[in-house]
Amino acid sequence: MIGALIVRDVRRGFTGAAWLPIAFFLLVATLVPFAIGPDARLLSRIGPGALWIAALTAALLPIERLIEPDRVDGVLDQLALHDVAEESVAVAKIVAHWLTFAPLLLIATVPASALLAMDGMSLARTELALAIGTPGLAALALAVAAVTAGLPRAGAMAGLLLLPLAVPLLIFAVANAVLLEAAISLLLTAGAPFVAAVAIRAART
Amino acid sequence: MTGLLRFGGVALRRGGRLLFENLDLELGPGEALQVAGPNGSGKSSLLRLAAGLLDAELGRVERSRAALADDSLALDRELPLGRALRFWCGSPEATMDSLGIGFLREVPVRFLSSGQRKRATLARVAASGAPLWLLDEPLNALDADGSERLGSLIAEHLHDGGAVLAASHQSLPGNWRWLELRG
Numbered sequence: 001m002i003g004a005l006i007v008r009d010v011r012r013g014f015t016g017a018a019w020l021p022i023a024f025f026l027l028v029a030t031l032v033p034f035a036i037g038p039d040a041r042l043l044s045r046i047g048p049g050a051l052w053i054a055a056l057t058a059a060l061l062p063i064e065r066l067i068e069p070d071r072v073d074g075v076l077d078q079l080a081l082h083d084v085a086e087e088s089v090a091v092a093k094i095v096a097h098w099l100t101f102a103p104l105l106l107i108a109t110v111p112a113s114a115l116l117a118m119d120g121m122s123l124a125r126t127e128l129a130l131a132i133g134t135p136g137l138a139a140l141a142l143a144v145a146a147v148t149a150g151l152p153r154a155g156a157m158a159g160l161l162l163l164p165l166a167v168p169l170l171i172f173a174v175a176n177a178v179l180l181e182a183a184i185s186l187l188l189t190a191g192a193p194f195v196a197a198v199a200i201r202a203a204r205t
Numbered sequence: 206m207t208g209l210l211r212f213g214g215v216a217l218r219r220g221g222r223l224l225f226e227n228l229d230l231e232l233g234p235g236e237a238l239q240v241a242g243p244n245g246s247g248k249s250s251l252l253r254l255a256a257g258l259l260d261a262e263l264g265r266v267e268r269s270r271a272a273l274a275d276d277s278l279a280l281d282r283e284l285p286l287g288r289a290l291r292f293w294c295g296s297p298e299a300t301m302d303s304l305g306i307g308f309l310r311e312v313p314v315r316f317l318s319s320g321q322r323k324r325a326t327l328a329r330v331a332a333s334g335a336p337l338w339l340l341d342e343p344l345n346a347l348d349a350d351g352s353e354r355l356g357s358l359i360a361e362h363l364h365d366g367g368a369v370l371a372a373s374h375q376s377l378p379g380n381w382r383w384l385e386l387r388g
Contacts, residue, residue, distance in 0.1 A: 004292060008281070015283065074277025077258055078293060078329075081273050204258055205219075 001084050005092040006099075013100030016065065021058040022104045028054035029112035040117040047116035048126045049174045054112070055105060055130065056166055059137050063158040066097060066145035067200070076200055086197035090146065094139045094192060102134035129173040129181060136169055136185030139192035146196035150203050208233045209337045209368040210255055210271075215264035219250055225386060226263070232337070234366040237359065241374055242386030248372035249275065251386070252339045255370055272333035274326040275341040282315040286325060289314050293329050300332040304354050319346040324354075331358050338362060340371040352378055 032050045033043060070076050079089050106127055113123040144162045148154040169188070172181035208231045216226035224247030232238055240248045253259045254266060256273045280289040287310035290297040301307045304324045309317065317325065323346045330338050338359075344352050356378030359369055363379075371377055 008292060012281070012283075072277070074275065074279040077256075077273070077275075077277065078279045080258060081256055081271060082293070083270070204253075 001079070001082055002088055002092045005079070005084075005089065006096045009093055009096030010099050013062075013096060017062070018100045018104065021061040021101060022108045024061055025054045025058040025105060026108055026112055028057060029115050033115060044117045044119065044122065047113060047118040048122060048129070050116060051109060051112055051126055052129075052170055052174055055134075056137070056163060056170065058105070059101070059141050059166075060155075060159050060162060062097065062101065063141050063145045063148070063162070064155050066093060066142055067149040067196075068145070068154065071149050071200070071203060077204070086200045087193045089200070090142060090193035090196035093196075094135075094142045094189070097142055098135055098138040101138060102131070105134065106130055125176055128178065129176070132178065132182050133169050133173050133185050136188035137166060139189040140165055140169075143192040143195040143199070146199035146203075149199070208267075209269045210370060211265075211267045212255075213265040213267075215254070215266060216262045217247060217250055217254055217259070218262045219247070223262075224250055228264070230384065232368040232370060234336070234368060235363045237363055237369040237371070237379060237381045238384055239377055239381040240370065240372040240384045240386060243374075246386040248386060249341050252341050252370065252372050255337075256339050269337055270335045271337040271339055272330040272335035273339040273341070274330045274343060276345075278314070278322055278326060279329075280314045280322075280325060283313060285311045286314055286317065287311065290325065290329055290332070294332040294334070297328055297332040300328045300358075303358060304328050304331070305350060320348060320351060323347055324351055327355060327358070331362070336367045338367065338369045338371075340369065340373075342373050343371055344373055344375050344377065 029051060036042060036046065076089065080086070109127055109130060110123065113126065118126070140162055144158045147161065148157045151157055168184045169181060172184060210232040212228050212230045215228045217224045230238065240251055242248055250259060252273065252275070254261060255268060256271055257268065281292070286306065287297070287301070290301070298307065301310065304327060306321055306324045306328065309321060314325070327343060330340065343355060347355065359379055362369065
């Protein structure tokens with residue numbers, strides 16, 4: 001059932017709007033040279049940080065479709081009746097969300113880095129940091145989606161919740177502290193399913 | 206446990222309001238129980254309690270594996286009906302035929318009428334293989350043919366040693382024990 005759920009969510013992600021966060025990510029990266037000016041040295045210095053801000057804001061876009069549609073439509077209830085624990089549902093959804101979000105983001109980082117005049121070394125470091133950080137980011141997005149599911153103005157609430165919690169990830173990612181970033185990402189990935197499961201159970205009426 | 210569902214002294218509170226208390230009931234193989242009562246008396250909540258989706262305020266609920274059909278469709282709108290049902294139960298084809306929706310196998314779920322959707326949720330329950338069926342207003346949106354087909358599916362399920370708990374204010378086809386919630 002878990003495997004089927006991952007396959008289903010990935011399929012829905014790609015037939016749905018998986019490209020939307022990526023387009024948003026590229027758009028934000030495009031805005032930076034306009035906002036800062038064409039100074040290549042300055043751009044390449046702020047490039048990695050700017051890409052992370054773009055990635056974090058892009059990660060907000062899919063939040064509303066991660067949990068809420070399945071809650072409203074009774075899919076979460078049916079999964080419970082099939083004896084799938086809410087924690088397992090959350091893990092499956094984190095995996096599926098990462099698969100529809102992270103690989104495309106890693107690809108989009110290549111053209112985005114060119115826009116910011118980043119050299120190959122800097123691009124490689126940013127790709128590594130994104131590869132390590134995105135599982136934590138995906139897990140955090142899912143937990144936030146579960147906590148805000150069913151609330152009015154859930155999208156805005158989700159942003160207010162997710163961005164502060166992503167700050168540790170951001171700090172270690174742009175500081176090239178790979179091991180500390182991995183530790184934070186692991187902590188988020190390991191904790192998020194339990195938070196999401198409690199939220200899913202509490203949202204049942 | 207010989208019974209498929211057992212409530213012992215169950216009380217349920219929803220939104221600060223006590224819906225019922227000291228409720229005892231037991232459903233064994235081959236038994237069908239209809240829960241009736243006015244709107245808001247807690248029929249659906251009783252079913253969700255039996256499904257394990259809600260927690261009782263007091264008392265104990267024991268149940269065997271159950272399948273629930275309620276108002277929510279829980280089928281992917283963009284998929285053909287056959288594929289959408291297969292996500293939940295391995296081979297729904299025979300059940301789809303007995304509910305008269307076999308010919309809709311290739312039709313995307315979003316094009317189904319409300320009666321066809323109701324039949325689809327009932328097909329999921331009937332194809333689940335679960336011994337306990339929980340049906341919330343199973344006759345809603347069903348036509349005469351649909352309720353007749355549902356009646357024979359239920360009779361077959363009871364004959365095979367299953368049990369059915371249904372909430373409805375209409376009279377259901379077949380022989381049902383009766384539980385009235387006062388509200």
